[in-house]
Amino acid sequence: xxxxxxxxxxxxxxxxxxxxxxxxxxxxxxxxxxxxxxxxxxxxxxxxxxxxxxxxxxxxxxxxxxxxxxxxxxxxxxxxxxxxxxxxxxxxxxxxxxxxxxxxxxxxxxxxxxxxxxxxxxxxxxxxxxxxxxxxxxxxxxxxxxxxxxxxxxxxxxxxxxxxxxxxxxxxxxxxxxxxxxxxxxxxxxxxxxxxxxxxxxxxxxxxxxxxxxxxxxxxxxxxxxxxxxxxxxxxxxxxxxxxxxxxxxxxxxxxxxxxxxxxxxxxxxxxxxxxxxxxxxxxxxxxxxxxxxxxxxxxxxxxxxxxxxxxxxxxxxxxxxxxxxxxxxxxxxxxxxxxxxxxxxxxxxxxxxxxxxxxxxxxxxxxxxxxxxxxxxx
Numbered sequence: 223x224x225x226x227x228x229x230x231x232x233x234x235x236x237x238x239x240x241x242x243x244x245x246x247x248x249x250x251x252x253x254x255x256x257x258x259x260x261x262x263x264x265x266x267x268x269x270x271x272x273x274x275x276x277x278x279x280x281x282x283x284x285x286x287x288x289x290x291x292x293x294x295x296x297x298x299x300x301x302x303x304x305x306x307x308x309x310x311x312x313x314x315x316x317x318x319x320x321x322x323x324x325x326x327x328x329x330x331x332x333x334x335x336x337x338x339x340x341x342x343x344x345x346x347x348x349x350x351x352x353x354x355x356x357x358x359x360x361x362x363x364x365x366x367x368x369x370x371x372x373x374x375x376x377x378x379x380x381x382x383x384x385x386x387x388x389x390x391x392x393x394x395x396x397x398x399x400x401x402x403x404x405x406x407x408x409x410x411x412x413x414x415x416x417x418x419x420x421x422x423x424x425x426x427x428x429x430x431x432x433x434x435x436x437x438x439x440x441x442x443x444x445x446x447x448x449x450x451x452x453x454x455x456x457x458x459x460x461x462x463x464x465x466x467x468x469x470x471x472x473x474x475x476x477x478x479x480x481x482x483x484x485x486x487x488x489x490x491x492x493x494x495x496x497x498x499x500x501x502x503x504x505x506x507x508x509x510x511x512x513x514x515x516x517x518x519x520x521x522x523x524x525x526x527x528x529x530x531x532x533x534x535x536x537x538x539x540x541x542x543x544x545x546x547x548x549x550x551x552x553x554x555x556x557x558x559x560x561x562x563x564x565x566x567x568x569x570x571x572x573x574x575x576x577x578x579x580x581x582x583x584x585x586x587x588x589x590x591x592x593x594x595x596x597x598x599x600x601x
Contacts, residue, residue: 231507232315232481233385234356242312242360243346250341254306257462261296261335265460269300272460273521274446277424279533289427289533296331297528298537299521301366301375303461304337311343313358314481316383317494317507320516321359322543323379327536329372336369344378351384358383381516384508405551405581407448415553418445425532432563432570432595441558441574444526449514449552451499457518458498465493501550511549519544519554523576523589526556530574531593538571539592545585553581561590570597 278285361380476483483491
């Protein structure tokens with residue numbers, strides 16, 4: 223009986239790191255073409271529906287016309303679809319896992335606004351991890367501008383670069399998961415989880431006043447999942463992708479970046495992003511199975527915040543730190559509480575902390591947000 227020899231992937235080298243460090247602080251002048259360059263009605267809707275967000279402020283022109291915005295605006299996380307370079311550059315052939323972000327918003331992005339970005343590599347930090355041993359945290363800063371030159375938002379976003387061979391052969395983070403039988407849910411278990419979808423509240427036009435918020439109060443728990451490859455693909459339809467290309471466009475990218483293409487079972491160079499839909503390839507990089515996207519999970523946290531704050535709230539900031547993969551079959555339960563409320567520069571703000579666990583109570587992601595709310599007029 224023949225055995226398949228595991229393939230050897232490129233390693234992190236000091237020379238490659240030195241080359242990458244020389245790019246720190248240098249403005250990126252030739253970014254990859256973004257998926258969305260304008261916040262059109264359809265682009266906004268596709269992104270919202272890709273994360274399971276049915277808030278009519280993002281997608282219903284008639285409803286949105288009745289709000290203080292006078293029309294559709296983009297959900298805050300839509301900006302993920304307008305930039306690509308933050309994800310990775312350098313270290314060819316070394317795996318990249320999007321792992322977190324810190325966002326600040328200055329103004330809403332309105333329907334048909336154009337988006338321009340400026341990006342720089344901000345920092346490289348070396349870590350020792352359970353997942354893959356030596357790992358490089360690669361952080362970019364990106365600023366987002368509208369067609370008038372106004373800054374809409376800014377964000378630090380980071381990925382961890384890891385050695386696929388080490389994660390597959392020596393990583394300890396998912397040792398137990400790799401030996402588990404696939405999870406199969408009963409109809410009763412699914413029905414219990416789906417109650418959270420049935421009862422999910424979109425605050426909408428009902429004002430939430432800063433005065434009425436109580437420190438320590440909980441936000442409604444939000445469900446995401448059960449995770450399916452179909453769901454991951456739905457997200458990509460709105461978010462786009464650096465790597466998912468067809469025919470000549472796929473060949474052009476791999477021809478220009480030979481380290482990018484990893485052969486599939488037919489010997490054809492294919493994109494590394496297929497860890498999100500090919501379980502076998504996910505196992506090759508040390509992951510427990512085909513898994514969700516990092517920006518997708520970050521967007522889910524923002525979804526909970528925008529549902530809670532209503533149309534007259536404004537999301538000033540958000541952050542997330544990913545702690546483990548969400549493989550196909552997982553459910554995610556996002557919980558949040560009000561940490562504090564305060565006034566700063568005349569703004570009435572609420573700081574919220576979030577964390578999400580899967581169906582086995584394993585921590586998936588930590589996050590939080592800063593929400594500006596209207597104050598009740600004193601008479």
